[in-house]
Amino acid sequence: MxxxxxxxxxxxxxxxxxxxxxxxxxxxxxxxxxxERVVEVVPHIGYLHSSMEKIAEHLTYQQYLPYADxxxxxxxxxxxxAYVMAVEKLLGIQPTPRCQYIRVMMAExxxxxxxxxxxxxxxxxVGAISVFLYCFRERExxxxxxxxxxxxxxxxxxxxxxxxxxxxxxxxxxxxxQFLDYFPSRIDEYDRLLTKNRIFRSRMEGVGYLSPEDAxxxxxxxxxxxGSGVDYDIRRADAYYIYPQLEFDVPVFAEGDAMARHLVxxxxxxxxxxxxxxxxxxxxxxxxxxxxxxxxxPDPGETYxxxxxxxxxxxxxxxxxxxxxxxRLHWRAPSFHNMQAYPVMCKDAWIADMVxxxxxxxxxxxxxxx
Amino acid sequence: xxxxxPANNNQxxxxxxxxxxxxxxxxxxxxxxxxxxxxxxxxxxPEHIIQVLxxxxxxxxxxxxxxxxxxxxxxxxxxxxxxxxxQRYSAAAAVIKVTVPRATPRLPTAxxxxxxxxxxxxxxxxxxxxxxxxHPDPRHLLLPDDFEGYPLRKDYQxxxxxxxxxxxxxxxxxxxxESEEAEGTDEFxxxxxxxxxx
Numbered sequence: 418m419x420x421x422x423x424x425x426x427x428x429x430x431x432x433x434x435x436x437x438x439x440x441x442x443x444x445x446x447x448x449x450x451x452x453e454r455v456v457e458v459v460p461h462i463g464y465l466h467s468s469m470e471k472i473a474e475h476l477t478y479q480q481y482l483p484y485a486d487x488x489x490x491x492x493x494x495x496x497x498x499a500y501v502m503a504v505e506k507l508l509g510i511q512p513t514p515r516c517q518y519i520r521v522m523m524a525e526x527x528x529x530x531x532x533x534x535x536x537x538x539x540x541x542x543v544g545a546i547s548v549f550l551y552c553f554r555e556r557e558x559x560x561x562x563x564x565x566x567x568x569x570x571x572x573x574x575x576x577x578x579x580x581x582x583x584x585x586x587x588x589x590x591x592x593x594x595q596f597l598d599y600f601p602s603r604i605d606e607y608d609r610l611l612t613k614n615r616i617f618r619s620r621m622e623g624v625g626y627l628s629p630e631d632a633x634x635x636x637x638x639x640x641x642x643x644g645s646g647v648d649y650d651i652r653r654a655d656a657y658y659i660y661p662q663l664e665f666d667v668p669v670f671a672e673g674d675a676m677a678r679h680l681v682x683x684x685x686x687x688x689x690x691x692x693x694x695x696x697x698x699x700x701x702x703x704x705x706x707x708x709x710x711x712x713x714x715p716d717p718g719e720t721y722x723x724x725x726x727x728x729x730x731x732x733x734x735x736x737x738x739x740x741x742x743x744x745r746l747h748w749r750a751p752s753f754h755n756m757q758a759y760p761v762m763c764k765d766a767w768i769a770d771m772v773x774x775x776x777x778x779x780x781x782x783x784x785x786x787x
Numbered sequence: 788x789x790x791x792x793p794a795n796n797n798q799x800x801x802x803x804x805x806x807x808x809x810x811x812x813x814x815x816x817x818x819x820x821x822x823x824x825x826x827x828x829x830x831x832x833p834e835h836i837i838q839v840l841x842x843x844x845x846x847x848x849x850x851x852x853x854x855x856x857x858x859x860x861x862x863x864x865x866x867x868x869x870x871x872x873x874q875r876y877s878a879a880a881a882v883i884k885v886t887v888p889r890a891t892p893r894l895p896t897a898x899x900x901x902x903x904x905x906x907x908x909x910x911x912x913x914x915x916x917x918x919x920x921x922h923p924d925p926r927h928l929l930l931p932d933d934f935e936g937y938p939l940r941k942d943y944q945x946x947x948x949x950x951x952x953x954x955x956x957x958x959x960x961x962x963x964x965e966s967e968e969a970e971g972t973d974e975f976x977x978x979x980x981x982x983x984x985x
Contacts, residue, residue, distance in 0.1 A: 463929035471938055633875070636855055636903030648876070655878035721825065721871065721880070734858055734869070749856040749871075757906050786929060 428456055433771075435464050441538060441775075442782025453767050458760040465786040473746035478504050478578060478713040481743070486572040488748065489784035491534055494520075494527040494563075495726040497576040502657065502722035503733040504578045507715035516580050516705045517658040522593075522696045523566075523575065524724070525689040529600075530559045531727035531779075532682045539679070539776040540611055543620045548611045555603050558596050565589055578713060580706030590697050597694050604686055612683060621676040625762040625774035628673060635758040639729025639751055640685065641778055644678035646671030651725035662699075665692050675777035682727075682779070714741050728752050728779055752784035805829075812846045813839060826880030836885045837895050840870065843881055844900060849874055851881045854897070857907035859915040861941045866892050866915050892917040914939035 434445040443464035449457040469488050473481050485500040486493040498520055505512065512520070533552040540548030560570045565586050567575035575582050611617055627637065632645040642649050650667045652660045668684035670677035715737040723732040732749030755778050762774050804810070805820040805827055813820065816839050819830040831839045843851040851872035860867040870883040887894055896919040897904040908919045909928040916937035919925065927934065936943055 463927075463931075466929040468938070474941075631902070633853060634902045636853065636901070638855075654873075654876050721882075730855060732856060732871075734856070734871075736860065745858075745860050747856075747858040749858075753906065754856075754903055757903060 426451060435461075441780060444780075444782055444785075446771075448768070448771075450768060453769075455763050455766050455768060455771060458763045458771070460756060460759060462756070462782075462785050465782050467783070467787065469748060469787040470746055473743050475742065477741045478715075478743065481746070482576070482578075483572070483574045486574055487783070488787055489726065489728070489731070489750070489752070489781050490571060491531040491781055492527055492726050492728070492731075492784075493572050494523040494575065495724060495731060497573070498524050499722055499724045499726075499731050499733040501576045501578050502724065503720055503735040504713070504715070506720040506722055507718060507735060507737050508578070508709070508713065510579055510707055510709065512580060513704050513707060514659075514701045515584075515703045516707075518696050518700050519581060519585060519705065520576060521658050521660065521663075522693060522700075523563075523573075525692050525696075526559055526562065526593075528727045529686050529689050530556050530563075532686050533559075535682060535727075535776075535779045536607055536611065539773075539779075540617075542772050542776040543617060545611055545614065545617060548607065551603075551607065551610065555600060562589065562592055562596070565592070577706070579709035580704075584705050590700065593693065594697055597690050597697070600690055601687060604683065604690075608683065612679065618676065620770070620773050621674070621679055621777065622672075623674050623676075624766055624770040625675040625678075625777060626673050627758055627762050631758060631761055632673075635761070636754040637729070637758050639726070639755065640678050640681040641729065641755050641758070643667065643669045643681045644777075645673040651723055651730055655723060657722075657724065659696075663692050663695050675773055678777045678779075712741055714739060723749065726751055728781065728784065729755060748787055750784045750787055752778075752780040752782075753787070756780055756785055808848050809843075812842045816842065826882060828882045828884065830884045830886075833885055833887055833894050836870075836883070837897065837900070839883055840872075840897055840900055843872055843883070849879070851879075854901040854903050857897070857904060857911065859911040859917065859939065861915065861939065862886065863941065865889055866917055866940075868894060868911060868917065870897070887917060893920060894918070895920050896922045898923055913937070916940065 428449050428451050431448050431450060432445065433448055435443040445461040445464070447459045447461065448455055469484060472484055476484070482497060482500065485496040489496050533556040537549035537552035540546065563573055564570050566589060567573040567582065627641065627645050629645045629647050632642045632647055638649065646669060648667060648669045653667055665688045668681050668688065670680050717737055717739045719734070719736040721732055721734045723730055729751030730749060731751055734747040734749065735743055736745040738744040759775065759778060763771050766774060803822045805822055809827060810820065813829065816835045817829050817831045821828050829839060851874050853873045853875055854870065855873055856871045858869045858871070860869060865886045866889055868885045868887065872881040872883065873879065885894065892915070894917055896908055898908065905922070905924065906928060908922055909925065911917050912919055912922070912925065913927045913930050913934070914937060926932070
């Protein structure tokens, strides 16, 4: 006589967030799990929704600029860049060569600073806490440089429609060159400390696979799509300002897993250093501002400006009705669209891997919710 | 028509006719089409929008196979949805505009063509009150489930009793300042204001 024991497993719905240390803000994930395996993830967003688009309709073009900083706070210079590009396109203004160089330098410095935060928080998420401290040491140097140009360490409000708040301070290029001298060796340090770490690699390799077809269908851009083997970078595909004159590579990794996205960002920091070195060398003299009317009233029309932010394609769609306030402003937020692919990446992953996958997308919740 | 309405949405795009191969592909599907420095612009009707998107994605000689964004616009009498497509690896854009009547704003969903369409359509649905038919997940996205009204419409009324949405009492004073300042300002460079030496 035998007794048959049947073990029956049942799917369980659990809630992760909104206050969870690995969600980089306020993100709520509703997971359906079978044991430790994830069956389904449903992201609930909107906890940081701040009506960025409605606010723009109530402010003049200049008044909106500081809001652009605040919406993706890790890439404040990049947001300002997209916004001023859009307004200048509406007005038919071309910034001066020196201004274009400085704007590109600021955007690339901000890219490094943003990737450093990514490195630090990803390390934190997967249990390598010390990396955070190393990354913030280097970020500190960049923030000092930002403070020197704009007086602010995080939300700069440095770009203006038609130019910049002020030219670079005298010793800025020396300070930046000094940083660029030692920073590549620090990237090697992160490489040894984190990327080549065996535990880290086993957490990152082979998890969170995103196929190139899915990446393109979901509109994933930035390091996430380049980690899936798609060579798509706005700085190349729709080059703006001085990028065509600069030498740099667009790192692409074909594996499509969390590690590939991580490696893209590590390599991108080296490329940003290359870009910055060329900018420091070639930076032309001259004016940084062009004359613009004090009251900005673009002719009725519409435009779309897009830049490559650290997270992907950042677009600003602007419609003018001829008054001094935008008729409609719409942000094409990279994190918003990258996040849509997250449930696909998490299919059949372990719950613990979800944290690593989320870290590898490098979301900023303020960017998602706007 | 309200005064706020843009008189001419496409002034920035120099009006040139669409390339013949696109005209052929979109024969009978569009109401207007033009080409300009920012890409091609196609105006179509809600009945044809999915056919236009499919044609651009699959039938065009160089297909516009990336949908980057969908955006809603309030035109006053009507609502408009703007689809922005790109050719992969290039700067060539196709902007597709659909106008839906304010009284019955309905559009078919584009989620069958691109997975990216899901969230932007949910956002437009809650912000502009446009129903996307057959959408796989038509819940609110950013706003709370019980939110009433469509906040990105121009006629949205802020609820007066909401503690965070009360009109700013200083607003009128600021408005007065603005009108005073409006006179007698010609041109200036920002450098004048900063007091920074050259």
